[in-house]
Amino acid sequence: MSKQINVALIGNPNTGKTSVFNALTGLNQKVGNYPGITVEKKEGICKLPRGVKAHIIDLPGTYSLNASSLDENVVIELLLNKNDKDFPDIAVVVTDVENLKRNLLLFTQIKDLEIPTLLVINMADRMRYKGISLDIDYLEAQLQTKIALISTRKKEGIDNLKHLIANYKEVSVTPCIKASDIDKEYFENLQKAFPNQLLYKLWLVITQDVNFGKTDRKEIDAVANFKTKSKADLKRLQQKETIKRYQFINNVLREGQTIDVSQAKDLRSKLDRILTHKVWGYAIFFVILLTIFQAIYDWSSVPMDFIDSTFAFLSEWTKNQLPQGAFTNLLAEGIIPGLGGIVIFIPQIAFLFLFISVLEESGYMSRVVFLMDRVMRRFGLSGKSVVPLISGTACAIPAIMATRNIESWKERLITILVTPFTTCSARLPVYLIIISLIIPEGRFLGLGYQALTLMLLYFLGFATAVLSAYILNKVLKIKSKTFFVVEMPNYKLPMFKNVALTVLEKTKSFVFGAGKIILAISIILWFLASYGPGDDFNNAESIIKTEYAAQQLSEDEISQHISSYKLEHSYIGITGHAIEPIIRPLGYDWKIGIAIVSSFAAREVFVGTLATIYSVGNDDEATIKNRMAAEVNPILGGPLFNFASGISLLLFYAFAMQCMSTLAVVKRETNSWKWPTLQLFIMSGFAYVVALIAYQFLK
Amino acid sequence: MQNTLAELKRGERATIVDVSSIHIPLKLLEMGCLPGNLVELVQLAPFQDPMYLNINGTHLAIRKETASHIIIEKEL
Numbered sequence: 001m002s003k004q005i006n007v008a009l010i011g012n013p014n015t016g017k018t019s020v021f022n023a024l025t026g027l028n029q030k031v032g033n034y035p036g037i038t039v040e041k042k043e044g045i046c047k048l049p050r051g052v053k054a055h056i057i058d059l060p061g062t063y064s065l066n067a068s069s070l071d072e073n074v075v076i077e078l079l080l081n082k083n084d085k086d087f088p089d090i091a092v093v094v095t096d097v098e099n100l101k102r103n104l105l106l107f108t109q110i111k112d113l114e115i116p117t118l119l120v121i122n123m124a125d126r127m128r129y130k131g132i133s134l135d136i137d138y139l140e141a142q143l144q145t146k147i148a149l150i151s152t153r154k155k156e157g158i159d160n161l162k163h164l165i166a167n168y169k170e171v172s173v174t175p176c177i178k179a180s181d182i183d184k185e186y187f188e189n190l191q192k193a194f195p196n197q198l199l200y201k202l203w204l205v206i207t208q209d210v211n212f213g214k215t216d217r218k219e220i221d222a223v224a225n226f227k228t229k230s231k232a233d234l235k236r237l238q239q240k241e242t243i244k245r246y247q248f249i250n251n252v253l254r255e256g257q258t259i260d261v262s263q264a265k266d267l268r269s270k271l272d273r274i275l276t277h278k279v280w281g282y283a284i285f286f287v288i289l290l291t292i293f294q295a296i297y298d299w300s301s302v303p304m305d306f307i308d309s310t311f312a313f314l315s316e317w318t319k320n321q322l323p324q325g326a327f328t329n330l331l332a333e334g335i336i337p338g339l340g341g342i343v344i345f346i347p348q349i350a351f352l353f354l355f356i357s358v359l360e361e362s363g364y365m366s367r368v369v370f371l372m373d374r375v376m377r378r379f380g381l382s383g384k385s386v387v388p389l390i391s392g393t394a395c396a397i398p399a400i401m402a403t404r405n406i407e408s409w410k411e412r413l414i415t416i417l418v419t420p421f422t423t424c425s426a427r428l429p430v431y432l433i434i435i436s437l438i439i440p441e442g443r444f445l446g447l448g449y450q451a452l453t454l455m456l457l458y459f460l461g462f463a464t465a466v467l468s469a470y471i472l473n474k475v476l477k478i479k480s481k482t483f484f485v486v487e488m489p490n491y492k493l494p495m496f497k498n499v500a501l502t503v504l505e506k507t508k509s510f511v512f513g514a515g516k517i518i519l520a521i522s523i524i525l526w527f528l529a530s531y532g533p534g535d536d537f538n539n540a541e542s543i544i545k546t547e548y549a550a551q552q553l554s555e556d557e558i559s560q561h562i563s564s565y566k567l568e569h570s571y572i573g574i575t576g577h578a579i580e581p582i583i584r585p586l587g588y589d590w591k592i593g594i595a596i597v598s599s600f601a602a603r604e605v606f607v608g609t610l611a612t613i614y615s616v617g618n619d620d621e622a623t624i625k626n627r628m629a630a631e632v633n634p635i636l637g638g639p640l641f642n643f644a645s646g647i648s649l650l651l652f653y654a655f656a657m658q659c660m661s662t663l664a665v666v667k668r669e670t671n672s673w674k675w676p677t678l679q680l681f682i683m684s685g686f687a688y689v690v691a692l693i694a695y696q697f698l699k
Numbered sequence: 700m701q702n703t704l705a706e707l708k709r710g711e712r713a714t715i716v717d718v719s720s721i722h723i724p725l726k727l728l729e730m731g732c733l734p735g736n737l738v739e740l741v742q743l744a745p746f747q748d749p750m751y752l753n754i755n756g757t758h759l760a761i762r763k764e765t766a767s768h769i770i771i772e773k774e775l
Contacts, residue, residue: 064729102731102757232721239720242728268758269741278745370760374746383749383760407724483724483765488751488758 005054006086007046007165010075010110011094012103013061014363014489016122018042019152020094021058022497024162031505039071043086048166057086063102065109066238067208069404076208079113080201090168091117092161097127097134098490100257104143104249105242108176111145112200116171118146118164125151131260139256144172153495177248179203182241186229207234271491275364281371292355293455294447300347307347308625311340330526338522341429341608342515348432349425350507352394357502359390361494369486379466380473382406382484385415389465392422393458394506396662400669407483414472416669417679420662421465421655423458425510426604430653431457433607437629438646460654521598521605525572529613532570540566572613586652586688587645587695589633596652603658644698648691656687702773704766707740707750713771714738715754722768731755738771 011017021029025044034041042058059078060071067073078084079091091110095103100121111117119139127133140147146164150157164171179199180187190206191199229237274280315336322328359365365387373383384406392399399419406412423431431454439453536543544562553561567573575597576590583593595609614627631640641649657663663676670676707713715736718728731754732738741758742751748763 063726066725066729068724068726099757101755102729105729235720235725238725239728242725243733246731246733272742272751276742276744276751281745366760370744370749370751373749373760373762374744483727484749484760484762485724485727485730485765486760487730488760490758 003052005048005052005165005168006089007054007056008078008086008088008091009056009058009094010091010106011061011120012063012096012099012106014487015061015094015096015099015103016152017061017094018058019495019498020092020120020122020150020161021056022501023152023155023158024054024056027501029501031509034074039074041074046162046165048162050166052166054162054165055086057088062106064106064242065204065208068407071404073208076204079110079115080204088115090165090171091115092120092165093117094120094122097121097123097132098130101246101249101253104252105245107143107145108245108248109200111143112175112177112179113204114173114175114198116168116173118148118161118168118171119143120148120150120161122150122152124149124157125154131262133258133260135256139252142252142256143176144174146171175200177244182244183237186237207238268490272367272488275367276371281367285368285371288359290455292352293458294451295355296348296351298448298451300351303347304344307340307344311336311343315340326530329530330523333530334523334526335519337611338519338526338608339515341522341604341611342511342519344607345425345429345604346507346511348428349394349510350503352425353503353506354499356391356394357499358494361492361498363489363491365390366486366488370488373484376466379469380411380414380476381418381466381469382408382411382415384484384486385411385469388415388419389422389462392419392424392465393461395424395426395510396420396422396659397665400662400665403669407485409480410473410476410478411480413478413670413675414469414476416666417472417675418465418469420657420659420679420683421461421468423461423654424603424659426602426659427653429604429607430599431650433625433628434641434646434649436625437641438643457650457654464655517602517605522608522611525594525598525609525613528572528575529567529570532566532573534569536569537566540569567613585695586691587648587699589631589640591631592640592649600658600660602660603653606653644695647698648695651694652687652691654687655683655690657683702771704738704750704752704769704771705763707738707766707771707773709740709743712737712739712774714774715769716772717770719768719770723765727759727761727765730759731757732769 009017009021021042021044024046028046029042029044032041032043033039039060044056044058046054046056048054057078059075062072062075065076065079067076078086078088081087093103093107093110095107107117107119121134134149136147136149148157148161148164150161152158180191187199187203190202194202275284315332318336319328319332322331359368368386368390369383371383372386376383376385385403388399388402391402396419399422400416403412403415403419406415435450435453439450442449444452531537540562544558544565548558548561568577572594573590576594579593579597580590583596588596591610591613594613595606598609599606610628614631628641629639632638633640633642633645657680663680666676666679667673701716702713704713704715715732715734715738717734718732720728723732733755736755738755739753740750741753744751744760749760750763750766751758751760
């Protein structure tokens, strides 16, 4: 086997680094986590010329090696640890041709670590637009590197990049700037104290607060203790370093880059004039949101109906084809409906991620951050909280991780605490099925009543999040500096490959992540519903037969009575009856009670649970929805899912904290049990009270 | 004429003279907010805050409060 080359892709955010990664690896990529932290680790394999393979890591985007977040720490930890199995044989710094000056700052830092470094200048297709021309030979000589001028959009230059990676041994490791130029006295003393170490590496160890693993631990501790300067002095040196680097870059670009402004076509300012306008900006944002919700509802209804009926058919077919027995029942009543409960959400989740990734890729999301900052600040949030709140509509877990770029701790904490109120995709199935049961199908101004209800629920989620932020802002006594820096990237047409890969990746992780839980719970529920203790359950047949002996009932009716009697006296029935007193005031029966209990681990289990409970003992091919519509309220008569109990359920699911994974992430991101515990009790308590009031008023 | 960046009006250009390093995050410096660089106010958000700037070719938005720690010299 030939040797595998380790390649690290590094770059500023918005340089198209991920496009380069996708272009190199295609579908040969996997996404995981760095051990112990929730930072996404993307890696892939790329085939190079002459049978050489490259193992490529797409490191989190960063503006420099001065890390200010967990994600950025990952970059510097890897680059300083020669013993890491992923330590790069070659670093590939991706830059955007329009922001070359700023992007080169990171390049010079990595170069100074004496790691072989390639420079990729991406988006070359935009050069003519912007009147930019580059003298590549000159730049290569001055920066002492090899340059790959590429365009991932036009698929140009990728082969050349592969060629350069394969020949990584030819890339120079000469640094750009001598550390001692920053402050002669300080750095000479430092070198005297640690004569065998690379000066720039020492400097990073002193200024960065990161974990360097076990290797060289002693030595690094010694370096980190070399604190002959105060924090303020160190920062002043960092500023001096930054100025020095820019001087170097400016000198290089003065000769190597020419920009003919008269040639530049400025789409940015034209679009910005409308999209960040004080009236039109908000109006457009609102229309975009409206379109997204309508689309999620309309476009996915066809595939969802298809999936629903397919699984009902499959379940029936299995029952008829396989010999009768416990295994067939488990398959037909437990596993298949459980799987159906996962698969049915794929269309909607895919559409949601499609829209979110298009908004991110196009650069529009930054404009929303800019527009919303002043408004959000009034509620103790940051403009950057908009991104978590919007991605929270997909899933609270990545949304809470997306708060990492909020500079102020107080604003970040509040965002973390309120994000779970936004309507995540796991609530969607619950909403959809209840809405379809209780809201009529009519239309109002071209929008369906059902879609409007769904939108109202999303709005309710946002409103609750923002209002609780306002209260938290008043209650929490935390002092922290508020910084807010957001890059406004150029508008770009989203690239199909990037969007498609994001949608694929996120949907996959939903299906396999949440899917495992749903499937496991479905199977457990089937057991609990199919078996029970004592005589009532075991002698169900004879009890029913004696009870109804006087009446002339058909075979079918008898077996119907038997199975519902069995269900009531199964383990699950007993549990459901035990909690019924608590939930009856909200308008729910014991079956819904079970669904609520089982969905405390994850909301999306609700529909799957009802599907399992209702299929047990039901032979006909009815879909979940039809079965729910046929349920009768045991006390009041009439349909169980009526307007009052339906609204009550919707509100309960809108507010309750029912997601173990979110609680775990909050614990990790806030580093304390206090916040997730508060979230669990306050949100769920509030949900109960609101659902109670709603039902009592509406019934 | 010396002012702070917070006083810049839409479409105006200026040169950065000094940044108070205690109040300014390193990240902002690294994005090009350094003495000697040109700055232009591209757009103000509703309520006049935050400010959408073009600093040295980099487009970014910062809050007024931060901008008030950056000393500029307006172009006449």
